[in-house]
Amino acid sequence: MSTSVALSLLGIGLVVIVALAYYAVTLHKEVGRREIFRRNEDRRARDNALENLELVASSLVQEQVDVTEGCWRCKVLLELLDSSLLERSEFRVFVEVYEQTRHLHTHDARKQLTARQRFDEDRHRLEVEDRYRQQVLEAAKSVLDFRARYPESLT
Numbered sequence: 001m002s003t004s005v006a007l008s009l010l011g012i013g014l015v016v017i018v019a020l021a022y023y024a025v026t027l028h029k030e031v032g033r034r035e036i037f038r039r040n041e042d043r044r045a046r047d048n049a050l051e052n053l054e055l056v057a058s059s060l061v062q063e064q065v066d067v068t069e070g071c072w073r074c075k076v077l078l079e080l081l082d083s084s085l086l087e088r089s090e091f092r093v094f095v096e097v098y099e100q101t102r103h104l105h106t107h108d109a110r111k112q113l114t115a116r117q118r119f120d121e122d123r124h125r126l127e128v129e130d131r132y133r134q135q136v137l138e139a140a141k142s143v144l145d146f147r148a149r150y151p152e153s154l155t
Contacts, residue, residue, distance in 0.1 A: 049080045060140035071094045091139055
């Protein structure tokens with residue numbers, strides 16, 4: 001092989017290596033940018049869930065929302081924050097009420113029920129709400145305490 005061919009191949013090889021290195025650096029920066037974006041989105045989602053949790057719990061304490069609806073919402077929001085929160089004794093009532101009322105129809109499905117079926121579902125819902133009302137109100141107060149001490153309250 002002649003010297004000029006070898007130098008040409010060496011030059012082409014160097015250009016390819018420099019181009020690949022530039023591409024690798026660009027990809028590395030993009031991964032970092034996306035990771036920062038993801039962390040910011042996670043933080044915003046957590047902050048939003050905490051804010052909504054506080055609003056729902058306050059509404060429960062002030063009895064501005066049905067016990068069943070408040071329990072469902074608190075359960076979902078606590079689950080979004082950390083599903084292990086629902087294992088805490090002070091929040092367990094949200095799961096209990098959810099489990100006993102999750103079969104109830106809502107929205108359009110409820111509209112499809114006969115008047116008798118709606119009455120039966122309402123009766124069941126009210127029985128569950130009466131049975132758990134005090135526990136739910138205490139749990140809602142615990143949620144407000146949890147929120148006030150967040151993030152230390154996670155431990």
